[in-house]
Amino acid sequence: MLTRKQHDLLRFIHERLKETGVPPSFEEMKEALDLRSKSGIHRLITALEERGFIRRLPNRARALEVVKLPESVQPARPARAFSPNVIEGSLGRRPAGEEDMGRPVPVPVMGRIAAGSPISAIQARSHTVAMPPDMLGSGEHYALEVRGDSMIEAGILDGDLALIRKCESADTGEIVVALIDDEEATLKRLRKKGASIALEAANPAYETRIFGPDRVRIQGRLVGLFRRY
Secondary structure (H helix, E strand, C coil): CCCHHHHHHHHHHHHHHHHHCCCCCHHHHHHHHCCCCHHHHHHHHHHHHHCCCEEECCCCCCCEEECCCCCCCCCCCCCCCCCCCCCCCCCEECCCCHHHCCCCEEEEEEEEEECCCCEECCCCCCEEEEECHHHCCCCEEEEEEEECCCCHHHCCCCCCEEEEECCCCCCCCCEEEEEECCCEEEEEEEEEECCEEEEECCCCCCCCEEECHHHEEEEEEEEEEECCC
16 A cells, blocks of 8 residues: 555656656655655655556666556545554454453554654554453554664664554653654654654664654554564
8 A cells, every 4th residue: 555645656757757758857746745855755766666656767867667556546536644543443452341351362563663764654454463461551552563773772673563552642751653744654752842743763873853743643652562582
């Protein structure tokens, strides 16, 4: 499944190629998607190329070819942004009845989360993991595979499985799944600085990033961590 901005960029490139036969420039793409920098376009192009939707033609400037289109690339149907509640079925929830308290709870694994540079947010239930019910508190839960090393001083390593309680707000100091500009997801410690939101790494090699409150949406907070040896 494509993110909203990947979907919008693919549609823009496709329509421009149909109209003129020439792909748009990176500056035109940036303006069309209302992004602040061309680096965001580079990430979107790379993601679309990795998923087989476009191909860069060698030895030619601005040479892009649309290889395939998803069904959702149709006029007037917007793609939905990443949100763990937009999935089939329910998320993992601790059983309410005493007779079910001993049964493992299936928790959906919703793809990967970056503990490093933000990656494209993908809502894709890849599989489920069975969790002991006493590991779950109230509310709904999902899991994400950690990629990157920006949270190593918080004990979160590349390859860990992060157990996330779904929520839309968190207290300062909590480790959260943050969705930036409805496009990129990252696992970072939340710091509230006045009206701004800081996403703080637990690795001195990474800088703290500060955003306006309208640019960050909380998708959940970390409540558990699992590691294979």
